[in-house]
Amino acid sequence: MRPKWEIQETINSEIPFSEALNKIKKLLLYNRGMNSIQELNSTLNHEYDPFLLPDMQIAVSRISKAINNQEIIGILGDFDVDGLSGTALLCKALGQLDVKTIPYIPNRVSEGHGLNKGSIDNFKSQNVSLIITVDCGTSSLTEVEYASSLGIETIITDHHAITGELPKAIAIVNPLQPKSEYKFKKLTGAGLAYKLSQALFSFLGFKYPNNLIQMAAIGTIGDVAPLIEENRYIVKTGIEEIKKTPNPGMQAIIELIRYPTEINSELISFQIIPRLNAAGRLDNPELSLEILLTDDYSKAKKISRQLDFINDKRKFLTEEIMEEALNRINPDSKIIFLEDEKWPIGIIGLVANKIQEQFNKPAFIIHKNNETSRGSARCPETFNLVKALEKCSNFLEDFGGHPQAAGFSIKTEQISEFKKTIEKIGNTKGNIINSPPSKSIDCKLPIKFLQNKTFEFINSLEPFGKGNPEPIFMTSQVIVTDVQKIGVNQNHLKLKLSHENWKGPAIGFNLAHIPVKSNDLIDIIYNAKNKTWSGKQFIELNIIDFKKL
Known part of the structure; x- marks a missing residue:
């Protein structure tokens, strides 16, 4: 489901850069509940007893x-x-x-x-x-x-x-x-x-x-x-x-992936963590524990290569199962509920997360077995899985987790009744569940205001993640000069864009389903990256969503 854009403020293209930079700083801090960088960093000087x-x-x-x-x-x-x-x-x-x-x-x-x-x-x-x-x-x-x-x-x-x-x-x-x-x-x-x-x-x-x-x-x-x-x-x-x-295991994984930027929360989230999680999803988690415990770098390098191989297999299985799941989904249902005996237990949580992100609805995915089945559920913030599962506890052998991510086990013969109850809960919250997700945009600005001093301030807000999101900007009337579909399933977009005097690359993960071609004029929301390659500095945009004009 496409997000609803919520632009907090617009920075006029006509003002000088120094004035624009001050506005960007104030906006980014205010949108994160802070009045100054000192207030933000005060959390770094305090731990609770x-x-x-x-x-x-x-x-x-x-x-x-x-x-x-x-x-x-x-x-x-x-x-x-x-x-x-x-x-x-x-x-x-x-x-x-x-x-x-x-x-x-x-x-x-x-x-x-x-x-x-x-x-x-x-x-x-x-x-x-x-x-x-x-x-x-x-x-x-x-x-x-x-x-x-x-x-x-x-x-x-x-x-x-x-x-x-x-x-x-x-x-x-x-x-x-x-x-x-x-x-x-x-x-x-x-x-x-x-x-x-x-x-x-x-x-x-x-x-x-x-x-x-x-x-x-x-x-x-x-x-x-x-x-x-x-x-x-x-x-x-x-x-x-x-x-x-660095822990020898972390060092081995970082060197294996040859990530072209400094160590930050993005590197850990998208490169290191999937490799550590992969072993437990498809095989024995002891391999991941071993790489975290070892002080032997040569041993860590060997394990990192094994984890990399397992992670590639995990990515392939996830895409394969996701494709099967999408063919079964009724887009009109309030809650998405799927079951299959062939889907690995270690992958169903990833699939549930991808589905809830795409449809903005609670997703329950079950690995079906003869007697006892196991399920994983993910949902948007408009739904509470723990409360929903509590209401269905008479059907469940066990359950636990968080409001937006939970797991459960269930007698296979009870799945049908469990599904009916979950769907009834979904129907009572239908209007809330079906509302489009909103995407809060820090500000609308011309790309020319994304300069070195802007990125210095953005970097000072790290680490980014839930509760402290990476800044999102919006720019209007951007010209598409080139389009390529990339990825194993051709589901990502690689773009070349132009705006006023700026020209540069952009990547749109999982956006290849949106029609776009060269010479199209589009509005974009994005994260901005200041990158260096072969000694040359450039800006790359990570496109979150776009609209054709």
Whole structure:
């Protein structure tokens, strides 16, 4: 569904550049809830006290006891990059304290999310007496009880919504607990692993190793958490650490992809994270954990090539399944609901996300199995998946996640009734769901105002992501001088554009379905990139949408 353009302000072409630059600065800050760059950067000078998180004191006291007693600690993280990076962070932090840890990442296909009996038995066989979860565990009542019956205590660190009774763990470090005094509620699983390790080092009187924050940064970006307040601090500081002393695994992936720009949130989001996630989607997530844990660069290089190969396979499967899914969708339905026994569990979440972005509707995609099926759901901000799944909980074996991204398991025989109930919920919210998405545009301006000083200011707003979006500009009456369709499925546009005295390249991802040809006059909304190639500097536009005049 094409977005509705919402232009905040227009900058007149006739004013001098110095005046235009001041207006651009004020607009970009104001649109992000700030009055000055100093106010924006004040978030980088402040972290909240980790001991304000619920049960943190209990958690670090128990870990300290384990250290003194030379206990073996099991670290169980979720299989996405948030859980992987948080698990690696805790293993490295405890390793610096000479603690033996056993990391465990559940297999997405055979085990599913979170703690399970098999993982607990695995820990027991290796004499683990304390389990710390990362990015999971809030709903693991029976699993925590089972671990306790084996003499294993559990500390839960998790940021997912609390939907019912809490497990009887010795500590549940979740900022969404009703008793939480922690002001910032948007930390990720890796962010909480960072806060736990930070509290532990403080409790023991040791200086915290700064390079560990890069793991928290990767997890925060990977979980698409809002990059505001403490998350902004974690990502900004973590990226600086990657630039200074990168984890060998990060260095190996960055060198493999030969990315032609500096390390930033875009590089991590679109190049590093998909490779780390790919192994868990199609194969064994242990490969991704291994590259984050290893200090051997030659080993990291070998693993990076393996992850690159798996990621290429993941991209091919996603496009293939997306094509099948599009042929089945009824565009008039309020909610998109698809099921198939051939679609891999690790890919359905990606497909659900692509569908909800394209149609701006909730998408439920199910990998159908004989007895128990698994599903993934994504939706726009006008819908709440957690509340919807709560209303259908009588049909579900298990569910969890966030308002806009969730997963669930269901008895296959219940899918039909579940679908009817979800569609009824969709019908009651039809007008809200069917409203076109809006795209907030910082300002309308001529491209000539995008100069070096403009880009210097834009770069000072980094890191970009949810909650702190990359600036979006609009320019009218742009001439198309050349058009090419590119990509494996010819679904992207490569353009050459001209506006007043400016001429330059543009890329439009997933826009090849919109008719356009040379000499067309168009209005465009876009992100602007200041690039250098072979010593020459130029501006490239990343087209978000365009309209023919």
